[in-house]
Amino acid sequence: MSPLSQQTQVRPHDRPRDRHFAFCLPFGAQVQGASQGQPSTRFRFWAPSCETVQVVFEGDAQATPPLTMTPTGNGWFEAQAPCGPGTLYRYDIGNGTRVPDPASRFQPQGVHGPSEVLDPRAYAWRHAQWQGRPWEETVIYELHVGAMGGYRGVMARLPALKELGVTAIELMPLSSFPGERGWGYDGVLPYAPHAAYGTPDELKELVDTAHGLGLQMFLDVVYNHFGPDGNWLGQYAKPFFRADIKTPWGDALDFERLEVRDYFSDNALYWLNEYRFDGLRLDAVHAINNPGWLRELADHVKARVEPGRHVHLVLENEHNEANLLETHFNAQWNDDVHHCFHVMLTGESEGYYRGFTESPIRKLARALGEGFVYQGDPSPVHDGKPRGEPSGHLPPTAFVSFLQNHDQIGNRAFGDRLRALADDDALRAATAMLLLSPQIPLLFMDEEYGSTQPFQFFTAYTGDLADAVREGRRREFAHFSAFNDAETRARIPDPNAQQTFVNSSPPPAEAPVEGERREWMHFYKSALCVRAHLLMPRLHHAKALGATVLADDTANAQAALVARWRLGDGAILTIALNLGHHDVPLDTQPEGMVIFETPGRARDRADAGTLPESACIAWLTGDVREYSSEHDARIAHREEPHA
Template sequence: MKASDLHAGPAPHQPFGTYHLADGRYAFRIWAPDAHEALLELGGEKLSMQAQEDGVFGIELNTEPHTPYRYIIDGAAVPDPAARVQRAEWSVVEDPDAYFWRHEDWHGRPWRETVLYELHVGAMGGFDGLRQALPAIADLGVTAIELMPVASFPGQRNWGYDGALPYAPQDSYGTPSALKEMIDTAHGLGLQVFLDVVYNHFGPVGNWLPHYASEFFTRDAHTPWGAAINFENPKVSEYFIQNALYWLHEFRFDGLRLDAVHTIGNLHWLHELAARVHASVPPGRHVHLVLENERNEASLLESCYEAQWNDDFHHCLHIMLTGEEDGFFVSYSDDPARHLARVLKEGFAYQGEASRLHKDEARGEPSGHLPPTRFVSFLQNHDQVGNRPFGERLIALTEPARLKAAVALQLLCPQIPLLFMGEEWGSKQPFLFFTDHDEDLAQIVRDGRKREFSLFTAHADPERAAHLPDPNAEQTFLDSRPGTPDIAREEDRDWLAHYRTLLALRARDIAPFLDEAKAIDSCVLGPKAVAAQWRLDNGALLTLALNLGEALSWDSAALPGWLRGGSAAPAHFAVPLAAGSAPTSGTLPADSCIAWLIAGN
C-alpha cells in the first residue's frame, strides 16, 4: 500500500511542500505572500517559479528522489517549510512510498489498553537505537511509546520543542525510512507509537517564514516564544492540519500529543484539526489525539480529544512524595491530599477555582462528568524531571517504598498511565535540558534557565546556581541518557518486577473494562492518605487506598459508607496483600498502596 493511499501529506491543495504527481513529475509549492520573486534551486539550476493565487509560487518538473533543493525568495536562500528531509541548508526530495511496510494489517489498539512510555529519541540512540530497545519495553507491559518531538531543529541535540521544520524528521536521529522501520517494528510487537507535535511556536533558529510570509503570525497575540501563529489564516491552518495527517498516515503513527495548546488560543482550530483527523481515518483503525493544556478545558475532552496530560495528578503526588511546595506546586500545597482525592474522583483538581500559581485567576472547567480515561496520569515526564535545575528523578527525591506505593496508585487507577524512560528500573540518571546552539543563543538559554529556577527556593542559592549543568554542553546531553537495567543488581530487578506485576494486573483485570468506568467516590484518610473507588464496565468495584505518611488506623467504623461496605467482600486481588479480603480493620501501613477488586454481580 502506498503512502499516497493513506491521505499522506503534503496534499495537492497544500500551499507548501513537494509532492509526487500522478504523471511521475514532482510539484514544488511555497506560500510566500510577501515575496516578489521565488526560484527553485535544484540540480545546479535556479528555476523561476510561477506566481499563483494568494501568494503561492509553484513549479512542476521531473527530478529524482534524494535530490537536494531549496528556494530563493527575493534573493535569500530558504528551506522548504514542508520539507520531508532537511540536511544542513538543503531540503531533499523524498519518495514517500520507498519504505515497504511489513505489518500492513496493524490497526492500533483501543484507548482503554494504553500504557504510555515517554522517551527522547536522541537519548535512546536515534531511530535505530530505539528500535533495538522496543522488545524490552513491550516485555514490561507497556502498550504505547510516545516520542518527544522529532521535527527538524538546528544542531545535533535538542529536546525537540525548538523545531523549525515540522515535516522533516531530525536528521541526526536517522532517515524517514529508519523512523518508519522503527514504527513498523513497534507495531509487530503490539506497541502503539505516539508523537509529540508542537503547533504553538517555532524554535528561535531556522524558521524563515517571517521573512516571506508575515501573515503566518499575528501581532495581536503573543506566546512565551514570541508572536502567536495565525490560525485564522486558512493556509496556516492547512499547513498544520496536513502535518498531523502526514505523521498519522505516511508514518502510521497511532496518535499525537499536542504540546501546550493553551498557547494556541484558538478553540475553533483545535476542533477543526480533530474533525479532519477523525474523518481521515478508515473504519477499524484506532488513532488517538491527546492534549497538554494548562487551562483544563474539559469541553475539548467531551468529543474531540481522547485525553489530556493531567498535571494536577502529578503536582499533588509530588508534594506528598517530596515535601516540595514552591514554584508551580504552590497551588496544591494547602492540602495536596484533598486535591488528589478530587483528581481521582473527578479528573481535574482545578475546575474553575482560582489558582495561586495563575495569580488567583480561575482555572479549568468542570470535569467530573468525564470518564477517568480522559486523563493521562504520570509521576514523571520530560517536563517534571527535565525542568528541574539538576534533572533529578523521583528516586533521588523520596524513599523507594514511598515511590513504589505511588506507582501502584498510578498504574492501577483507571486513568491512563504514562511512564518516563528509565523509571521502570529505577534509573538514577538525570534528565537535563540540553541544546546545541551558537554561543550567543546558548548564553541567552543559560540566563533564562537561571531566571526560571529562581522560583524554587531550594535552587535560588547563588552557590548552588553556579553549578547548574550547561544546557549547551554535549556532556549535559550524554548525562541525560537513561542507560539500561543491570539484571545482576537486585535493586534493578525489584523495580522491574514491581512495574511488571502492576501492569500485568492492569492488563488482566482493569484495562478491558474501562470504556464506561465511573468514579463512585473518594475521600481523604489522612494528611498524606486518600482512598477512591470506581465501578468498571463488568460491574466490578475497584478500590485503592494510598498512604504516603505515617501508619493510619484502618477502622471500619470510621470509614465512609461506600468504602466500609465494599471492603467486607472477597477481594479478587489485593496489593500488597497476598490474597483474601480487603482490609476492614487494623492499620493502613506507612508508604503503602492497597488495591482490591470486588467482582460484579
Template sequence: MSTFTPTYGATAQPDGTTQFRFWAPNATQVDVVIDDGAPAAMTREPNGDFVAQATCGAGARYRFRIDGDVAVPDPASRLQDGDVHDASLVTAPDAFAWQHADWRGRPFEETVLYELHPGLCGGFNGIAKRLPDLAALGVTAVELMPIADFPGARNWGYDGVLPYAPDTAYGTPDDLKRMIDTAHGLGLMVFLDVVYNHFGPDGNYLNAYARDFFTEDTQTPWGPAIDFRKTPVRTFFAENALYWLSEYRFDGLRLDAVHAIAEPEWLPEMAAFVRSHIGEDRQVHLVLENDDNIASHMENGFDAQWNDDAHHVVHHLLTGETNAYYIDYADAPAEKLARVLGEGFVFQGEPSKMRKGEPRGTPSHRLRPTAFVLFLQNHDQIGNRAMGERLISLAPPDHEALHAAVAMQLLCPHIPLIFMGEERGVETPFLYFTSHTDAELVKAVREGRRREFAGLHEFEDEAAQAKIPDPNESSTYERSRDDDAAGAPDASTWLDLYRHLLGLRRTRIAPHLAGATSLGAQVLGSHAVSARWLLGDGSTLAIFTNLGTETVTGEKLSDDYDAEAEVLFESRAGADAALRSVQLPAGTTVALLRAPSAP
C-alpha cells in the first residue's frame, strides 16, 4: 500500500539512497551527519530549504549540523533513536503488512469517541488489548491523546516537539500500525489528537535555524505564535495531518486549541488539502477544539467541535461549582443547557465574564446536531483540576443525577465522548504529569502548577499548594492509572448502563442521525430541560432530563410529552409514569422516540 510522502524529512528511495529536505531559513550552511560519519554539505534553495541525497536506507541515524556548530534532530523526523534530543532515523513507511487494507472508515454519525492516554493504557500494544472490550461496549472510535515525540517517558503529549515522530515510550511505529489495524478489524475507528498551535519547551531546536517559524507579532500562552503566513510552515503542518491519516491510516484528527492559531484561514485550507488527497474512497473526520466557538469551521471542512460549553454547564448543574470558567454558566444554567441541546453553543456572541465582558462565539443554530462533541469529562476537565478529581467524586454521591447526565449525553444526537475509565465508574484521579530532566524546567512546571491554583480558596496558602501533586514525580503518573477500578463493586453497574445506552444509540438513533435537525429545547426547572429532534427518517426523539435534587412539576412537561411515543429509556423506574402525571423526578432522564408520521 503506497503512502503519501511529506515534503520535509528523510525519504528512503528505491535505489538505496535517501533524500533529505530541511527548512532552515536562518542558517547559512547545513550539513547532514549520517551514522556519526563525516558531515555532508546540503544544497540551499532560494526559499531556505536545504536538500541532499545520500547512500543510506531505513535504520540510518542522522542529524543536521547548523553552520558547523550545533547538531539537531530533524523537525520532520519520522522516528527518534531514543528521545527528542537524540538522532533521527530513516524509516521505511511501506514496510508494514496491513491485514485490513480494505477498511474505508465509518460515517461520522456513528461516532462514539473514547479518549485515552496511550501510556496509562500500556502503550500501543496495551491499547490493542483493550479494543475488543471497547467494541463490545459500543464504542466506535478510540481517540489517542497526542503521541508526537515529547521529552521523557511520561507526558500528556501537548509538550511534543517532533510532530511526525510517534513517541517510542508507547512502542514502535509498527506497534502503532498494528493497533490501528486491529481496531479496523473490530470495526473501530482511531482518532489522533494533534497539536499545531505550539511546541513544547524541551527539545525544540527551531530557533537555532528557523526563527521565521514564529512571529513576535502575536503571543500565545506558550510564547510567540507559529507563523502560518509562511508557506513552508503551512506545508509542514498540513502535510503532517495528511501523513497521520495516510501512512498510519488514522480515521480522524482532533486539532488542539486552534484558537491559538493566529491565521485561522489556514484551517479550511488544511481541511481542503487533506480531503482532496485522501480521496472519496475513505471516510476521514476532522474535529476541532476552539474556545472561540467559530461555527463556520463546521461548514468548511470540519465535522465537529468539542463543545466546552456543554461540559461546563452540565458540570455546574451537577456540582454547583462556580470558580474559574464555571462562572460563565452559573446564571440561569438550565437555560444554557437548553441552548446547548437546541442550538449547540451557549456563547454565540454574548459577553463572557471570563473574557472581561468581551463577546465570544458566533451563531450555531444552523449547524447539524452532530457538529458538536458532547462530553461529561475529558483529559482537560479532569487533569486541569489541582487534584485531578473525576466527576464521580464531585457529583451527588447517590449518582442518580450523574446517571441521568450520562443518559442525556449518550442518547442525544450530539457526538458523545467518553474519557477512559468513565464507563467503569473509575474514581482514581487523572493528574497532570511530565518527566523532564532539566532541573530548572522541573521547578518551573511545579511552581507554575501551584501558581495556577493559588487564586482558589482551598489553595490560598503555601501549605495547601504544596499538596498539589508534583507533575514530574513518577508517583503522580502512577496515581493516574485506572486499572484498579476493573474489579470495583460498582464497575459492572456502570458498564451495564453504558452498554445498554450505547446499544440503544447504535440500533435506534445513530442510523437516523444523517439529516437530523433540532426542534428546539425548553426549560422545565432550575436544573431540568426537555429537547426534541427530528431524525433523518422522520422519527422524533425527545429527551427530558432533571439533574437537580427536586422533582419538577408543571404544565411545561406536557408540551413535549407524547403518550404514543415509545419509551426508549428511563434512568429511574416509573419515570415515564411520573411524566404522564406531569412530574419529572430528581436525577432522571427519560427518552421518547416517536415513529415517523404516516404520509
C-alpha cells in the first residue's frame, strides 16, 4: 500500500456506530478543528508542472490575502489556512491562471467557478447502521438524476420503486461537468457532485432515505477519461497523462503513476465511505487498459470499508475479461445478452449488432448458459480478432443483464426506446426472461411503464464546442443506411438544445399511472414479486445447466429455447422462451410448478406440448411456500428502522 493510501484508511470514528462520516482525503481541502469553533483547513495540491502555487480566496473570504503554498517534494504543495466550511477558493498556478481544486468536494458555481470547503461530517445520517444487501438480492434501476428532477425528484420516487420490486438504484455519473445538463460522462472534477442536482447534503439525504427503505444505492463512475471542457490538470500536472498514447478524449491517463492510481482509488473509497454508496459501476474499463490497477482498486475497497458492509463493484468491459470476475468484481454489464435480444426483437443488424445476427437464439442460449457470447471467439465487430475469455465457470449472478440502458437507448440517433421498435408481446416475453433469469437484471428509468418516450443524448455546451459536438454526433451515424444523406442526419436532435433534455425527462413522480402504463407496471411488478419471493433466497451458489435451442430459423422468424439452472438449494429453474412468430414443439415437459407465464394461459399450450409464439414460461421445483415465507421474514427484518 502506498504512503498516500495509508493516510486514507477508515478511522475508528468513521464506523457505523457513528452518525457522521468523512473520508480523510490526502489531497484537496480538509477541514480540521471545525467542531471546536476554531476551524482551519489544510490544502494539499499536486502540481508537478508548477514552481509556485497559491491558494486564492473568493466570496466572503476574498479579503483574505492569497496564501503561498509550501512545496513538500514530488510535486506536492501544502498550506494551512484559518478558514472553515463555506470558504470559496482556487489555486493560482502562475501567470494569473486560477483553477479549481481537482479534489473539490463541491463546485457551487460550476466547473469554471471556485471550489467550496465542506465539512463532510456536518450531515447526521439517520440510517448509519445500514449494512447493504447481498449481491444476489440485487435488481438494478438505472436513472439520470437531472431527468428525474434532481436529488429531491429521485427521492420522491423511491417508495414506488421499492413497491415495484427494485432493490438497487444506480445513478448515472454525478461528477461535475460543464453546464446545467448532460449525461455526466464528460465529468472533470470526480469528487464534486454536480451542483445542478442539489447540494452534497441533499445527495446524502437521498442515499440515507433509500437505505431507510431497504434500497441499495449504486453510482456510475468514470475513471477512463476527463471531459473536453473544464479539465485543467494538463496545465499543472502534465505527468497525469501519457503523451505517447492517444484516446478519443486526448492523451491517455497514466495509470502507471502512483498519484494517478491513488487519485481514482481514493475517489472510489470517497463515494463508498463518505456518501455511503453501496456499490460502483466502473464505466468502460477497457479504455483504462490496466487490469492490474483494477485489481488493486478492488483490493483497496475490500480492505478499507467497514467489516460487515455489503459493497459491490461492477464493470463495463468490452474485453469480456472473465478473470476479473473470479475474485475481484461482483459482475459485469453483459452487452452480449442485450445484443442477442435486440437483434431478435428488432431485426437490426448494423453497427455492433453485426456480431449477433447469425443464429442470435444460439448466441442467447450460450449467454444464458455460460455468461458471455464471445469467449475468445473471432468477432466481426473487432476485425475478426478474438474477443473475451471463457466464462462458463462463473455463477450467473456475475452478469448484469438488460434490455435497455442509457447507452443502448441514448446512443441511437433519436434515442428510441425498445418498445418503439419491437412487438409488445415479444417484448413482454423477453422481459420475463430478463426478470426471472438468475443473472442480475437492470431496468432503465420509466421502462417499467412500457415507455416509448426517447432518451436522447443531451449536453449544455456553448460556442465552438457545442458546434463540434452537434456535428460530431451527426457524423457518427453517417455509415448507417438510414442516415446516409446530410438532410436525414440534420434531423438528429441537437444535443445542446434544451428541448432535447425535455424530451428525455420522464413524467413527474406525481403523474397518474393509468391505462397501458399501469398494465406494464403491473407486469413488471408481478415478475419481480416472483423473483423476490421464490428466486432471490435461492440464488447464492446458483449454477447454469445450459440452454437447448428449440427453433433457429432467422429467415422464417423462428427463435426459441429452454434454459435451466440449479439454484442454491438444489431446486431447478427452467424457463422456456419463444421470440419467434410461430408456435414450436415442446417435446419434454419441464418439471416443477409454473411460477410465471406470458401470455396468459401459455401453460395450457405447454402442457399439450406446444410453446406459443411470443411466450415465456418459468417452472420451479422445490417447496415454493417455504421460500416465500422465509423471504418475507428476512425483508421485514432488514427494513426495521435503524437506530
